[in-house]
Amino acid sequence: xxxxxxxxxxxxxxxxxxxxxxxxxxxxxxxxxxxxxxxxxxxxxxxxxxxxxxxxxxxxxxxxxxxxxxxxxxxxxxxxxxxxxxxxxxxxxxxxxxxxxxxxxxxxxxxxxxxxxxxxxxxxxxxxxxxxxxxxxxxxxxxxxxxxxxxxxxxxxxxxxxxxxxxxxxxxxxxxxxxxxxxxxxxxxxxxxxxxxxxxxxxxxxxxxxxxxxxxxxxxxxxxxxxxxxxxxxxxxxxxxxxxxxxxxxxxxxxxxxxxxxxxxxxxxxxxxxxxxxxxxxxxxxxxxxxxxxxxxxxxxxxxxxxxxxxxxxxxxxxxxxxxxxxxxx
Amino acid sequence: xxxxxxxxxxxxxxxxxxxxxxxxxxxxxxxxxxxxxxxxxxxxxxxxxxxxxxxxxxxxx
Amino acid sequence: xxxxxxxxxxxxxxxxxxxxxxxxxxxxxxxxxxxxxxxxxxxxxxxxxxxxxxxxxxxxxxxxxxxxxxxxxxxxxxxxxxxxxxxxxxxxxxxxxxxxxxxxxxxxxxxxxxxxxxxxxxxxxxxxxxxxxxxxxxxxxxxxxxxxxxxxxxxxxxxxxxxxxxxxxxxxxxxxxxxxxxxxxxxxxxxxxxxxxxxxxxxxxxxxxxxxxxxxxxxxxxxxxxxxxxxx
Numbered sequence: 001x002x003x004x005x006x007x008x009x010x011x012x013x014x015x016x017x018x019x020x021x022x023x024x025x026x027x028x029x030x031x032x033x034x035x036x037x038x039x040x041x042x043x044x045x046x047x048x049x050x051x052x053x054x055x056x057x058x059x060x061x062x063x064x065x066x067x068x069x070x071x072x073x074x075x076x077x078x079x080x081x082x083x084x085x086x087x088x089x090x091x092x093x094x095x096x097x098x099x100x101x102x103x104x105x106x107x108x109x110x111x112x113x114x115x116x117x118x119x120x121x122x123x124x125x126x127x128x129x130x131x132x133x134x135x136x137x138x139x140x141x142x143x144x145x146x147x148x149x150x151x152x153x154x155x156x157x158x159x160x161x162x163x164x165x166x167x168x169x170x171x172x173x174x175x176x177x178x179x180x181x182x183x184x185x186x187x188x189x190x191x192x193x194x195x196x197x198x199x200x201x202x203x204x205x206x207x208x209x210x211x212x213x214x215x216x217x218x219x220x221x222x223x224x225x226x227x228x229x230x231x232x233x234x235x236x237x238x239x240x241x242x243x244x245x246x247x248x249x250x251x252x253x254x255x256x257x258x259x260x261x262x263x264x265x266x267x268x269x270x271x272x273x274x275x276x277x278x279x280x281x282x283x284x285x286x287x288x289x290x291x292x293x294x295x296x297x298x299x300x301x302x303x304x305x306x307x308x309x310x311x312x313x314x315x316x317x318x319x320x321x322x323x324x325x326x327x328x329x330x
Numbered sequence: 331x332x333x334x335x336x337x338x339x340x341x342x343x344x345x346x347x348x349x350x351x352x353x354x355x356x357x358x359x360x361x362x363x364x365x366x367x368x369x370x371x372x373x374x375x376x377x378x379x380x381x382x383x384x385x386x387x388x389x390x391x
Numbered sequence: 392x393x394x395x396x397x398x399x400x401x402x403x404x405x406x407x408x409x410x411x412x413x414x415x416x417x418x419x420x421x422x423x424x425x426x427x428x429x430x431x432x433x434x435x436x437x438x439x440x441x442x443x444x445x446x447x448x449x450x451x452x453x454x455x456x457x458x459x460x461x462x463x464x465x466x467x468x469x470x471x472x473x474x475x476x477x478x479x480x481x482x483x484x485x486x487x488x489x490x491x492x493x494x495x496x497x498x499x500x501x502x503x504x505x506x507x508x509x510x511x512x513x514x515x516x517x518x519x520x521x522x523x524x525x526x527x528x529x530x531x532x533x534x535x536x537x538x539x540x541x542x543x544x545x546x547x548x549x550x551x552x553x554x555x556x557x558x559x560x561x562x563x564x565x566x567x568x569x570x571x572x573x574x575x576x577x578x579x580x581x582x583x584x585x586x587x588x589x590x591x592x593x594x595x596x597x598x599x600x601x602x603x604x605x606x607x608x609x610x611x612x613x614x615x616x617x618x619x620x621x622x623x
Contacts, residue, residue: 173590175564175572175597179363209588212554216561219524223566224361341474344439347402348475351443353482356528359566 006245006300011293012064012324014254018290019058019070021261021282022051026074028279031081036090041100045091047283049104052078054291056111057195062294063301063317064324071290079108085115092121097130099144106147110194122153132156138165139184142191163192168206174213179229182217185210186232189239196295198313199239207240214240218249225267227256228285235292243299250296253289263289405430405440409448410606416451417613424451427463432470441467442475446491447535447610452499453618461503468496472508484532486513487545491536498540518548526552527559531574534611537581539618546581553582557589564594569602573611580614580621595622 029048032039051074058071082088085108091101105118125131126148141162148155163169167181168188177185189210193199202210214237221229230253237244258269262278263285270281298314409429416424426448430437441448449468472492477485493510500507517529530549536542549556556575563572576595579585595612599622602608616622 171588173593174588175561175594176590177565212586212588213558213561215523216558216565219558219562220359220565223359341435344402344435345475345478348439348442349478349481349485351402351406352488353484353532356571357566357568359568361565362567 006296007247007250008297008300008324010250010254011297011300012067014250014257015058015062015067015290015293015297016064016070017257017261018263018286018293019055019067019074019261021286022055022074022290023070024260025279025283026077028276028283029078029081031087036087036094043280045100045104048078048081049100049107050284050287051075052104053107053195054287056107057197058290058294060111061197061298061314061317063297067294068317075111079113082108085113085118088115088118089121092118092125096121096125097128099140099147102126102151102153103143103147106150109147109152110150119151122151126153126156138162138169139167139187139191142166142188146191146194159192163188168192168209171205171209174216177217179221179226182221182229183232186229186236189236190232193239195291196235196239196314199241200313202239202241210236211240211244214244215246218246222249222252225256226265227253227263228265228288231263231285231288231292235288235295238292238295238299243296245296245300253292256285257289262286399436402436402439402443405436406443407606409437409440409444410610413444413447413450414606414609414613417454417610417617425464426452427467430467430471432463432467435474438467438471438474441471442489442492444610445488445535446495446538446541447614448492449495449499450535450538450610450614453495453539465496465500465503468492468500469505472496477511483514483517484529486511487533487542488535491533491538491541494536494541495538515545515548518545518552523552523555523558524562527556527563527575528571530556530559530578531563531571534574534577534614537578537614537618549578550582550584553579553584554586556582557586557591560589560591560594564598567601569598569605569608570611572598573602573608576622577611577615580619592622 029051031044031048035041035044055071055074055078059068059075062068062071079085085105088101088105091098095101102122105115105122108114141157142159145155145157145159145162147153166188167177167184172181189202189206190196192201192206194201214233218230218233218237221233230249234246234249234253237246253263256268257263262269262282264270264282265285270278412421412424412429415421422428426441430441430448472489475489477489481489490510490513493508496507497510518526521529533545536545556579560572560575560579563569563575573595576591576598579589579591580595585591595615599608599612612622
């Protein structure tokens with residue numbers, strides 16, 4: 001792993017191709033009429049929530065205008081699918097004690113897409129003592145806390161105290177991480193840094209721990225060909241101060257990306273006889289690739305010339321104009 | 331042990347075996363995770379969100 | 392697998408038996424250790440096993456120097472050194488391992504009438520050149536050199552890559568390559584400034600448990616504990 005500036009051409013191609021595939025997959029992100037009742041949320045709300053969360057990061061941070069535009073279009077599409085947020089009011093009325101509508105709504109609220117009826121509802125449900133009952137999954141609690149912060153709801157618990165109970169917060173033996181714990185670590189970092197926007201929230205202890213062990217985790221899960229986890233680990237690397245750029249790891253992830261821009265969850269791309277199945281098998285890794293490529297791209301940006309590339313909050317590209325190779329290409 | 335092992339041919343064979351054992355290739359990685367991790371959707375459910383089940387039915391509303 | 396003489400025990404089994412004896416001795420269990428008791432003079436497979444174990448065949452002597460100069464112990468080591476020298480096309484690991492056995496003879500079996508051969512030159516460019524996964528694998532193959540006083544130059548060089556070796560330990564455990572993990576862990580036990588978050592002591596114990604008594608893993612873990620106080 002080197003601390004070099006990365007390979008903007010490769011990263012931009014990967015992000016652009018991923019977004020191209022995702023843009024073409026809009027029909028599969030569309031919510032079915034029974035989304036608030038019988039539909040499997042793992043196949044409906046979860047993909048749409050991820051689409052919103054990650055395209056919003058890309059749309060606000062990526063230096064290439066074309067990429068920002070595509071990502072912004074997808075984000076607007078996702079908001080449209082929620083019927084400008086009305087969906088969340090229905091979800092909260094149906095499942096008032098569930099946190100996931102709040103978590104997904106938070107991704108939109110952060111970008112200023114808000115719905116008064118939803119917030120009226122949440123002002124009651126998120127204040128219940130029941131809401132404050134600790135979840136058994138501390139990483140998810142961080143996600144809820146981040147959503148509360150975004151929406152402007154009171155924090156139901158102390159973020160740092162909860163972080164101390166997560167996988168990352170406990171700094172486990174790095175060889176003792178299984179797959180589930182590794183996903184825990186990546187998401188602890190994403191919630192803590194608001195999906196890479198505020199990397200300075202990583203304390204020196206946490207950053208040092210991650211810098212030391214990320215290479216071995218990356219190597220391990222690249223060998224296992226778990227591309228989504230490898231992508232998430234690359235995204236975490238990009239959140240570190242003076243973010244290291246692992247050129248070989250990026251090349252391996254690039255090798256997993258199909259010609260159409262999709263990145264399979266594991267192994268090699270499935271034969272898409274059934275387009276819906278291909279979507280399920282690829283949408284997450286493809287989104288993660290676009291997200292990780294964006295963070296790696298800005299981590300290698302102009303401020304990398306000075307010290308502490310990732311030490312400050314990431315701003316909109318207008319504040320840090322970067323040259324964008326792909327924009328020179330018609 | 332009754333076999334005479336000092337025959338030159340045996341030593342030659344063993345010498346090759348010694349070299350092979352000293353500089354042995356790395357075994358293939360064995361990756362096993364707890365079955366809790368599961369595959370497919372269970373795994374996906376760990377990621378951004380994992381909505382609770384069961385969910386309200388239309389007629390309960 | 393090489394052709395075996397009829398009725399002969401496979402080399403791997405001879406190695407495993409001898410390693411079990413070494414591990415017991417390092418843990419202070421079993422009869423007083425004598426390399427000539429577990430590996431016979433004049434027996435080609437025994438000598439080959441001694442060559443493969445390298446300095447580890449003499450590791451218990453690093454604990455107490457109760458060796459009779461010129462005795463059977465010295466003889467069997469001399470025979471192994473003569474029978475299986477690294478050839479011209481030998482791997483660097485083979486040369487280093489041979490060198491380790493010679494160094495251990497100098498250190499732990501001194502005082503005989505005849506001098507021991509000089510240790511062969513062994514290249515160390517790989518210590519800086521290898522990417523960390525390759526480095527960790529190679530270092531694990533040379534785990535027998537992680538003994539008091541042996542290969543001081545190599546130890547100094549490896550100390551510049553402690554973090555990389557620690558990453559190799561993590562990778563080896565993830566891959567369930569217990570022998571590699573134990574070998575790298577043993578070297579880490581000898582090196583200063585091992586990252587505290589690695590959890591080396593717990594890691595060595597974990598590897599020993601997970602390997603289910605594999606004799607060479609047991610040797611590495613016992614050596615790390617006995618000589619460097621690491622592991623449980």
